[in-house]
Amino acid sequence: MRFAALALALAAFVFAFQDFVQRTWPLLGRDRAALAEHARVIDEHLARGEARGAPPSVQEVAHARELARAWRQERIEHERTFFAGAARASDYLLPPHRRPAVDGLAEQRTALEQLLLSLPAELKAFAGASPERLGLEVPSLSGGLSDDERRVADQVARSTALVRVLAAAHAVPNFVARDLAFERVAPASGSERLLLKVGGEAPLTDAVQFFEVVLGDAADAPPRRLESFSLRRVPANEWGAAARRLPSPPVRIELRVGFEPVGDERRAARKGVPK
């Protein structure tokens, strides 16, 4: 009887020991790991608390997100106003009420082709200015607009820049156009920029008006940035044909205009920024 009880107790002990090895020991390991992780999390909390201070409350976070949302709206509004509703350079080929375009570049390409076709006639006012010298690729029956996106973007930049200058030249009646050229400059940082150099002669008042029209608010071109502007009196012996065309003594105008880039990557929405 006693030996039977001992045998049963031994069997129970073996079962319990096996259970301990197979289940309890891993549980103990898990427990130790949980305790160690617990200590590590508390240390991390303390370290982060020392380094960054107490975390904000839910209300503070909500307030910060609200402010960020307001700033984002304000930035969008500013950009819409500054860039006349355009999100990329090709949007200036469309009327303002259809910007930014959401249906791809098909319509802009058509508008660009039409613009490129109409520009050569408009350039006749500028002596020596031709589409080739200005880097314009005028579509023809044998060859349409290139499929290369970079070339298309370059054509967009050049054509939209010309639109504003040509509009100013037509708006100022006593402006005698002389030079028109594009210039590529490489700034210290960022991508290469396109500058437009305009030269001509006009009476002083008209020169100022031309300057104001070129730089003034307009929805058909990107915001313009003045690079330099010079007015210089033209000696009388150099008036030439202008003396017959202009009602008052002319001044020589040299205007270099840059264009604000549209669709800058920096303005893309960041991760976590409230929509």
Added chain:
Amino acid sequence: MLRRAAWGVDLTGGAVQAVHVERRGDRFRVVDVVEQPYSTPGDASETLLSHLPAGCDRALQELLRRHAASLSDPVFVALPTFGSRHGFIELQVSDPAKAEALLDFELHQALGGDLSQWAVRFGSLRRRADGLAASFFAQRRDLLASFLNDVRRVGVPVDGLIPGPVALARYARSEWPDPGLQLVLEVKRTRTDYVYVTPERTRFRSSPLGCGGMKEPEFLPRSPQRDFDELAGRLVHEHHAARKALFGAKDGTALSRVHLLGDGARHPELRAALAELLHTEVVVPHLGRTIDLAPSRTKAHASRALELGTPLGLALAALDPPRGEAWDEDASLVKPPAERRLLRGLPVLTTALLIVAFGLLALRWLVARDVESDEKELARVRAAVAWGAADDWEEARAAATADAQRCAELEGKAAALRNQMSFPGRLLESLRPPDVGARLVSLLLTPGEGQDEAELEFEIEKPQTKALERLAAHLEATGLSVVSSEGQRTESGGLFAKLKVTVHRVGSAP
């Protein structure tokens, strides 16, 4: 709880008398009683022998056959006191540390030399007015071994061996802890033990005279008093002789009570005769102070069990050994065999294994609960501090800052463009008043970071005094800062003025 039980077995006096006693806390319960007579009916005396009496073998075999299972409990057997010595050694010292050597010396005197032939047990040291004192019991080792071999040869396991009268005194002290001198008179079939018990000391004597000559109570003749008077007279005579031998002729201590035990306790006539002769109250136990009987036993059985003083004393000594005393008169003269100790250790081992097994299983439950609790706490601690909120806050702040910078940048650009655009017009407007008298001949406007710079060239046909300064002052008044100015006379008497100015931006964002 582990069950603790023991057997007390008395083989002398014409019958095997055994009790199986169980300990329950401070109390004891008699669970079994065995009485197996082996003396010849009518035989009232025995030869005092140190070995087993004749006929005892068969009675023991019967005991073994019927109670083999429970004999795994400790079995304590009463040792016949034939050939033994017992006494009381008084020492004239009060320091217990010196007592042992002195006791050894005194024991040599009492036992006559070589102690190696004796198995000796001392009682506890008692402090007296004139020193220390201790009782002792000594039995010759050859007699002890002879008895032990006889009993073990039959097959009865012997875990302890205690002198019968000493065990009887143990029982008496447990049941009747009264002060004064008490006589425990255990009248067996073929012998009688006289045990004189005081709180300090035990004295005893045995005589080969019992009540075996009397018929069983149910078969007694109609007027048996004469036989009992005669038996009582012989017992009292032995008592006086024993008392004189043990206490001395001049001892005047009165007996406070006489306890009648054994087979003689079954005869109320004997008790009455003894009371009349001893002039003292003679009592037969009917109710135990610390001992009770299993409920299945009848009242008659219960009172009969309480009359088996020696077996009960043996069982009490087995179940309740005195602790913390260096010497113990009740201690067994032999040790239990190793296999018996091992067998009795099995329940402890079994219990220990079960406890460990249960503990291991319970540990898993506890650890699982602990793991769950710790992991919950870990998740709580992780979520307690909203570093995610801090990150969101930082993100929102960075985005808002970037947007604000962009807004400021656009506002600045717009303001700069407006300034640049309006500068030539404003300049011409400021030069229009007639008092200026200067004609703009050249303008070079160059935008800067925070302000624009311009180089202006004027022609003044009829320059007045300090015309250049006046022109510069006029330009300053229009919001320009003149950085440098230089004048040069022309051939026609005019003044050619060249000024470098910075153009402050005016107005705000569009």
